[in-house]
Amino acid sequence: MTAAPYNYSYIFKYIIIGDMGVGKSCLLHQFTEKKFMADCPHTIGVEFGTRIMEVNGQKVKLQIWDTAGQERFRAVTRSYYRGAAGALMVYDITRRSTYNHLSSWLTDARNLTNPNTVIILIGNKADLEAQRDVTYEEAKQFAEENGLLFLEASAKTGENVEEAFLEAAKRIYQNIQDGSLDLNAAESGVQHKPSVPQGGRLSSDTQPAKEGCSC
Amino acid sequence: MDQSVAIQETLATEEDCITSDRGHFETLVKAAVRTWHHKVAAFCFICVIVCACSVRLFIYTHRRMAITADDVSLEDIFPVSRHFEVVEVSSPDELAILGADTRIRVSFQEEVLEVSLPFGSHSRFFLGELNKAWSDVCKSSSHVPKFEWLHKHSKTTGGQAVIKQSLTPLGAKMTKLSKQTGLSQRLHTPDAVAHSPAHQGTRAGPEIAARAVQNEWERYGTCLGEGGAGREDRNDMVRSSSHTPANKAQMLSIPQFGLRDNLIRCELLKNEDQYTHLQDFSFFLATYNVNGQAPKESLAPWLSCSSSPPDVYCVGFQELDLSKEAFFFNDTPREPEWMRAVSEALHPDAKYALVKLVRLVGIMLMFYVKREHAGFISEVEAETVGTGIMGRMGNKGAVAIRFRFHNTDVCVVSSHLAAHIEEFERRNQDYRDICSRLQFRLLDPGCPPLAIMKHNVVLWLGDLNYRISDLDVDHVKNLITKKDFETLHNYDQLKRQMDEEAVFEGFVEGDIQFQPTYKYDTGSDDWDTSEKCRAPAWCDRILWRGKNIKQSTYQSHMTLKTSDHKPVSSLLQIGIKVVNEEAYKKKFEEIVRCIDKMENECIPSVTLSRRELHFQDVKYMEHQTESLTLFNDGQVPCQFEFIQKLDEPTYSKPWLTANPPKGFLAQGAQVDIDLEVFVNRSTAPDLNIGLEHIEDILVLHLERGKDYFLSVSGNYLASCYGTPISTLCQLREPIRDMPLPAVRALTKGGESPEGGDKPLGIPKEIWMMVDHLFRNAIKQEDLFQQPGLRSEFQEIRDYLDTGVPDSLPGSNHSVAEALLLFLESLPEPVVPYSFYQQCLDCYASATQSKKVISMLPQCHKNVFDYLAAFLRELLKNSDHNNLDVNILATIFAALLLRSPTKQDLAEKRKTQEFFQHFLVQDLS
Ligand SMILES: Nc1nc2c(ncn2[C@@H]2O[C@H](COP(=O)(O)OP(=O)(O)OP(=O)(O)O)[C@@H](O)[C@H]2O)c(=O)[nH]1
Numbered sequence A: 001m002t003a004a005p006y007n008y009s010y011i012f013k014y015i016i017i018g019d020m021g022v023g024k025s026c027l028l029h030q031f032t033e034k035k036f037m038a039d040c041p042h043t044i045g046v047e048f049g050t051r052i053m054e055v056n057g058q059k060v061k062l063q064i065w066d067t068a069g070q071e072r073f074r075a076v077t078r079s080y081y082r083g084a085a086g087a088l089m090v091y092d093i094t095r096r097s098t099y100n101h102l103s104s105w106l107t108d109a110r111n112l113t114n115p116n117t118v119i120i121l122i123g124n125k126a127d128l129e130a131q132r133d134v135t136y137e138e139a140k141q142f143a144e145e146n147g148l149l150f151l152e153a154s155a156k157t158g159e160n161v162e163e164a165f166l167e168a169a170k171r172i173y174q175n176i177q178d179g180s181l182d183l184n185a186a187e188s189g190v191q192h193k194p195s196v197p198q199g200g201r202l203s204s205d206t207q208p209a210k211e212g213c214s215c
Numbered sequence B: 001m002d003q004s005v006a007i008q009e010t011l012a013t014e015e016d017c018i019t020s021d022r023g024h025f026e027t028l029v030k031a032a033v034r035t036w037h038h039k040v041a042a043f044c045f046i047c048v049i050v051c052a053c054s055v056r057l058f059i060y061t062h063r064r065m066a067i068t069a070d071d072v073s074l075e076d077i078f079p080v081s082r083h084f085e086v087v088e089v090s091s092p093d094e095l096a097i098l099g100a101d102t103r104i105r106v107s108f109q110e111e112v113l114e115v116s117l118p119f120g121s122h123s124r125f126f127l128g129e130l131n132k133a134w135s136d137v138c139k140s141s142s143h144v145p146k147f148e149w150l151h152k153h154s155k156t157t158g159g160q161a162v163i164k165q166s167l168t169p170l171g172a173k174m175t176k177l178s179k180q181t182g183l184s185q186r187l188h189t190p191d192a193v194a195h196s197p198a199h200q201g202t203r204a205g206p207e208i209a210a211r212a213v214q215n216e217w218e219r220y221g222t223c224l225g226e227g228g229a230g231r232e233d234r235n236d237m238v239r240s241s242s243h244t245p246a247n248k249a250q251m252l253s254i255p256q257f258g259l260r261d262n263l264i265r266c267e268l269l270k271n272e273d274q275y276t277h278l279q280d281f282s283f284f285l286a287t288y289n290v291n292g293q294a295p296k297e298s299l300a301p302w303l304s305c306s307s308s309p310p311d312v313y314c315v316g317f318q319e320l321d322l323s324k325e326a327f328f329f330n331d332t333p334r335e336p337e338w339m340r341a342v343s344e345a346l347h348p349d350a351k352y353a354l355v356k357l358v359r360l361v362g363i364m365l366m367f368y369v370k371r372e373h374a375g376f377i378s379e380v381e382a383e384t385v386g387t388g389i390m391g392r393m394g395n396k397g398a399v400a401i402r403f404r405f406h407n408t409d410v411c412v413v414s415s416h417l418a419a420h421i422e423e424f425e426r427r428n429q430d431y432r433d434i435c436s437r438l439q440f441r442l443l444d445p446g447c448p449p450l451a452i453m454k455h456n457v458v459l460w461l462g463d464l465n466y467r468i469s470d471l472d473v474d475h476v477k478n479l480i481t482k483k484d485f486e487t488l489h490n491y492d493q494l495k496r497q498m499d500e501e502a503v504f505e506g507f508v509e510g511d512i513q514f515q516p517t518y519k520y521d522t523g524s525d526d527w528d529t530s531e532k533c534r535a536p537a538w539c540d541r542i543l544w545r546g547k548n549i550k551q552s553t554y555q556s557h558m559t560l561k562t563s564d565h566k567p568v569s570s571l572l573q574i575g576i577k578v579v580n581e582e583a584y585k586k587k588f589e590e591i592v593r594c595i596d597k598m599e600n601e602c603i604p605s606v607t608l609s610r611r612e613l614h615f616q617d618v619k620y621m622e623h624q625t626e627s628l629t630l631f632n633d634g635q636v637p638c639q640f641e642f643i644q645k646l647d648e649p650t651y652s653k654p655w656l657t658a659n660p661p662k663g664f665l666a667q668g669a670q671v672d673i674d675l676e677v678f679v680n681r682s683t684a685p686d687l688n689i690g691l692e693h694i695e696d697i698l699v700l701h702l703e704r705g706k707d708y709f710l711s712v713s714g715n716y717l718a719s720c721y722g723t724p725i726s727t728l729c730q731l732r733e734p735i736r737d738m739p740l741p742a743v744r745a746l747t748k749g750g751e752s753p754e755g756g757d758k759p760l761g762i763p764k765e766i767w768m769m770v771d772h773l774f775r776n777a778i779k780q781e782d783l784f785q786q787p788g789l790r791s792e793f794q795e796i797r798d799y800l801d802t803g804v805p806d807s808l809p810g811s812n813h814s815v816a817e818a819l820l821l822f823l824e825s826l827p828e829p830v831v832p833y834s835f836y837q838q839c840l841d842c843y844a845s846a847t848q849s850k851k852v853i854s855m856l857p858q859c860h861k862n863v864f865d866y867l868a869a870f871l872r873e874l875l876k877n878s879d880h881n882n883l884d885v886n887i888l889a890t891i892f893a894a895l896l897l898r899s900p901t902k903q904d905l906a907e908k909r910k911t912q913e914f915f916q917h918f919l920v921q922d923l924s
């Protein structure tokens, strides 16, 4: 047995973004607690949860930030994108408007995270097939055009929830393995070795020591 | 302050206090040996004391600042030995607070003490030293700390004067101790110790005084009598796992001592029965004192006597080689010879793998398993301990192998204890030495060394050398002939010593149905006929300790004649904890998930009484406050703070402040936070024209936790205050009667949008105030010197902004102040910023100064002239209003000639001199 067989060796920071009411908080809750919250209040702020997962045989601690989806908080929630290794971009398959807004969310995600941040598109509320307003195919196409991972999931039944987080983690892990993700970069969103989760100031994210990142 | 000096004074010269720390007692967790409740939360010093090679932790209470030895008194001593443990724990209350005390739990056998050490590097250093000392002790398995030196702490007399004097408080206690000696001695005896937790628990106060030292005696006793029966039968890890969920999570975030790992390990251990089931395996145990002989005959009759092949073989030998070479160089050809002999004699119906062989001079142990079980054997370690000549050499002693079989930890010992009939005490001592000195060092450096008794199953075999006493040889032989082994057994020293719990506590031996295995004439079944003619004895024995063990056979093997001993064997059926992989995985996931969950629950959290705050009709220079309540509904205390958003310099807009902006909130506590709006001259201009709104989102951040957004909204009532002169000149109506876009257009464009009306010469607001003062206050004493009333200012402001009521309200002083505030609020001063430098350049010349003023924009020039004229009028009445040129220049220059940057004193003078030119009466 190795010295620390149960411990995690990586921390990945995730953010969950998307319009209000698409089920971001429910996805997080389902992922961390395996429960569905039927009447989840709007998130007015940023919450976070953690869970340790096994990714390709490695224990990885996911530190997930769930942001407020309401438009009026948009400017503030932008502060939280920085340093995310993964972004879950969520829409509601029963509300087309939430799908239509994806491009603006995607713009934010691309502008405010680093180029290696793995973005996964999630069509939530897949359990409400009867009320479907966005087809799987068109969303799949959107994801492909933009180089996103894609899954339809349900925070209610739990379907694909685990997978969504895992798929992103696998991709991140793969990026680490093939060297395209530089762990030393301050904004990689990945920490090697366990360390204290940093709630930190929004603005005091560690500055890259060397090259100024102008992304 | 370093208390080490005071403490060092209490110590003898050879004792050295390496480090000490100040702390206070928390709770005493299950202080089985005694209660210390009178000391709860008392302050203490905790010191690492070294003497020779042994290390102790001394606990002192103290008074004052502990300047001299008189101020400290020794309360307790924890030997830093293998039974000692110090772990860091944290209470939920201290969670998430950086700078919280470090709480440690010190334990020694049944005793547990929790002490809080102050946050900081000193405590870190202290713990570091303590850990170092502890691991040093654990590493030197050959080294037994000698505790004798401590005895002087228990003596009232003797020792240096220093000690006596310095231990005055303790000295008093010692007197009582001497009366207690009887008790403490009795406590040594097994039956008293056996019930110690309950027994000790009932002991009352008066004895407390004597305890510190008495405990020391007890510990010393139990330490030697390793594996005292008083010990609860559980693993250390389980013991250290009794934390609350909250502090488990706390530990997770601070990777220390591999806590998360330990936590999972303990949880797994605690729930072992949920994923393991017992399965019987047969263990064939065998022991043979071969008297230095080489193998001469097949061992099959001894080792293959069971009908079916056993799962495990543990075969022990003693006196494998009696030569000097073996003794001095621990090297012997006998080892391979006997190994081969054993391997060939194992049960023919199965294939066996030799997992481990360990030998110390003539004491050897071999451990075989059936091939198919080999994969379930792990963590195999072997150790040896010599107890022979000089208490060290390997002519006597033990060898041991530990291993994990499925999920059960097994330790097998083969020992050869001291010889001679009268030496049974010596044998007991050998046993205790073996127990305390034989420690397995595990691969994982984080794990403390493992003693024999920490194993689930201990199998002990060997030539224990206990004899039959108090019976003459003939009597013995007679009983043997009659096969009355039961009677004979009553004279067996081992049985007697075990009955007295002087040795092999907790061990079981099966009924002996075979004749003594010692001493025969070699090559025969005849009792010793040599000169010494030794009485027969059951020297060779097999014992076990642990649960779920049944003995199937226990026998000697008379057919083997190589030695003066007969070999002995025993077949045990041992219930081994076999892991159900499925259930294990499930349990493991469950525990990990549970720890994740605890971690999530321990994320600080609060509820806010409101998330939206509305400020209705905010006015210039008028405070408005809205409150909200923060309630800590989380499982941990939290630290909150309003934090700034990305790229913003402050946590809120400049017109908004939160009070308090940060703070600490205990669990279940609440705090009211006031959000206060105040619009001043720097924030008013943009609000007046709707460029800025009463709107903001505050981010309330919890340290290591969530962020909450607070929405602030409201409306601002436009005011002439903070509106440019040029705009006001275009407004014939009060500003509040004008549509906001119109005002904005005026301010931005500067030109009248309506085009029709000619702009006013000066803002009507200035005219109203000045005219009012001119008519009512020209002789007002101390005008512009005495402050107005705030409430009247608000009325005046409202009047200027709305035209209601009909006339300007307020006292002369209030109007005067309102005028000053107005001038101050102008976004562009009466002398615009761009003219400021010119004014400074020509302040010395009246004509030049006048020239500069003549170049001002028309409305500004008008205001300037108007005010100057008014002030000159005031000066005409200086007898009444006490004003003079100096006073007015000082007041008004600061308002009319404002610097676009910071103004220094010299500049200020120049502006005043500049303005004075305009206050001189005959200028025009
Ligand atoms: N049927 C169904 N309802 C869901 C699902 N996920 C979320 N909901 C419901 O959708 C509503 C909104 O879910 P939230 O998780 O609060 O949405 P959100 O994205 O966090 O919203 P904001 O916090 O306002 O940004 C809740 O009433 C949920 O019960 C789902 O998978 N299926």
Ligand SMILES: [Mg+2]
Binding pocket: A024, A025, A026, A041, A042, A043, A066, A067, A068, A069
């Ligand atoms: Mg939400």
